[in-house]
Amino acid sequence: xxxITIDESNIAQEHICCAIGNDRENKARAxxxxxxxxxxxxxxxxxxxxxxxxxxxxxxxPIESVWKPVIGENYLVIxxxxxxxxxxxxxxGKQLLDACISDAKEQKKDGAAVISSxxxxxxxxxxxxxxxxxxxxxxxxxxxxxxxxxxxxKSAESPHFTEKAKLGECDNKEGFTFIYSNQxxxxxxxxxxxQEIATSEKIATKIIKLKNADDARAQGSPFGTLGVYxxxxxxxxxxxxxxxxxxxxxxxxxEQAHDILRI
Numbered sequence: 260x261x262x263i264t265i266d267e268s269n270i271a272q273e274h275i276c277c278a279i280g281n282d283r284e285n286k287a288r289a290x291x292x293x294x295x296x297x298x299x300x301x302x303x304x305x306x307x308x309x310x311x312x313x314x315x316x317x318x319x320x321p322i323e324s325v326w327k328p329v330i331g332e333n334y335l336v337i338x339x340x341x342x343x344x345x346x347x348x349x350x351x352g353k354q355l356l357d358a359c360i361s362d363a364k365e366q367k368k369d370g371a372a373v374i375s376s377x378x379x380x381x382x383x384x385x386x387x388x389x390x391x392x393x394x395x396x397x398x399x400x401x402x403x404x405x406x407x408x409x410x411x412x413k414s415a416e417s418p419h420f421t422e423k424a425k426l427g428e429c430d431n432k433e434g435f436t437f438i439y440s441n442q443x444x445x446x447x448x449x450x451x452x453x454q455e456i457a458t459s460e461k462i463a464t465k466i467i468k469l470k471n472a473d474d475a476r477a478q479g480s481p482f483g484t485l486g487v488y489x490x491x492x493x494x495x496x497x498x499x500x501x502x503x504x505x506x507x508x509x510x511x512x513x514e515q516a517h518d519i520l521r522i
Contacts, residue, residue: 265306276308276316277444288444295441314343317355326475327483331418335363337373340384369415372408381497401427404481424481432491434463443484449498
């Protein structure tokens with residue numbers, strides 16, 4: 260088995276791991292991701308995957324063009340590192356990370372960075388994996404995000420979250436706010452599903468689709484591809500079923516009612 264790099268020359272023929280089904284829905288999902296990739300290749304994005312039909316890949320890009328609320332210079336930032344199913348435990352994750360670090364060295368970068376969490380969370384590679392490779396926590400953002408960095412130059416300044424991201428807040432303070440991008444092929448449909456459910460519960464909603472890295476730096480959640488906020492406060496970055504989101508609504512409404520009674 261070997262790794263291949265997806266770029267302008269082969270993206271039309273190759274799968275991009277996240278949505279690999281041949282049905283119409285997955286083809287549509289994959290195309291939204293491919294369209295996003297095609298634009299970001301010009302901004303230094305690298306997408307490397309195993310030459311098998313499965314979810315084994317890494318995606319990273321320069322910090323100056325990354326779609327996350329992170330500030331810094333001369334780092335590569337890992338958007339996603341994913342090894343799933345039968346491919347786990349074979350060392351592929353380390354090989355992919357090593358390739359990113361090698362690129363950082365060749366490009367004379369100050370280091371590599373990634374966003375993880377203080378506890379294990381879905382869609383975020385576990386912090387302990389990066390710590391074993393020499394990464395260190397250099398900043399945090401509410402409620403559970405951590406920015407990790409591997410410095411290749413000891414004198415380099417550490418990257419950091421924007422102040423707004425650290426607070427875990429968005430500008431809209433009424434109901435649910437969903438902030439997302441097509442960096443993930445599933446976000447479009449899930450965000451609109453969440454909106455439909457919240458609207459059926461007579462809760463105000465607002466959708467903000469990020470259009471570029473500047474948008475993401477100013478408004479995005481630390482996760483980058485999705486931020487779900489309630490009354491202006493960040494609550495989750497996770498995709499979930501409609502049933503689970505309905506339960507989330509019930510929980511938030513119950514919390515709000517309890518707070519009112521306490522007042």
